[in-house]
Amino acid sequence: MNTLSYKTISANSATVNKEWVVVDATDQVVGRLASKVAKLLRGKYKPNFTPHVDCGDNVIIINADKVRLTGNKWNDRVFFYYSGYPGGRHDLTPAQLFAKSPEKLLQRAVKGMLPKNRLGRKLLKNMHVYTGPEHKHEAQKPKTIDLNKIK
Numbered sequence: 001m002n003t004l005s006y007k008t009i010s011a012n013s014a015t016v017n018k019e020w021v022v023v024d025a026t027d028q029v030v031g032r033l034a035s036k037v038a039k040l041l042r043g044k045y046k047p048n049f050t051p052h053v054d055c056g057d058n059v060i061i062i063n064a065d066k067v068r069l070t071g072n073k074w075n076d077r078v079f080f081y082y083s084g085y086p087g088g089r090h091d092l093t094p095a096q097l098f099a100k101s102p103e104k105l106l107q108r109a110v111k112g113m114l115p116k117n118r119l120g121r122k123l124l125k126n127m128h129v130y131t132g133p134e135h136k137h138e139a140q141k142p143k144t145i146d147l148n149k150i151k
Helices: 030-042 094-100 102-111 118-124
Strands: 020-024 058-062 079-082 089-092 127-129 143-145
Touching: 020 030, 030 058, 030 102, 030 118, 094 102, 102 118, 102 127
Parallel strands: 020 058, 020 143, 058 127
Antiparallel strands: 079 089
């Protein structure tokens, strides 16, 4: 048996092939959409996935203002952040966050599904979220994919 043919190939920044992908968020549930986008950003759908390398695709999400949440999560779920001062806790529901900026709801959901380190912060910069059907990345020739077809 030739054991040299069983070498594990690790991707690095020079050998990875990154693509541009457009995802339509119309009538998608936020959590399910975010988990699939996080996998795309991470590169887990690729055969040469390497955990410590940015080998994922650049993802463009359009129609972010047409996402939905199941149940009563628009008003029952509460996000909070803390300023560091006494009494500095601020509560925010998804409906309030969505009213301010629909993009931030998706960014927050995807950010929670990425690693909490330097790589996760770098991967989040590969995601671009837009409220309408237009985006400014036509020069990259992105391909449109249907998230319902991938697992």
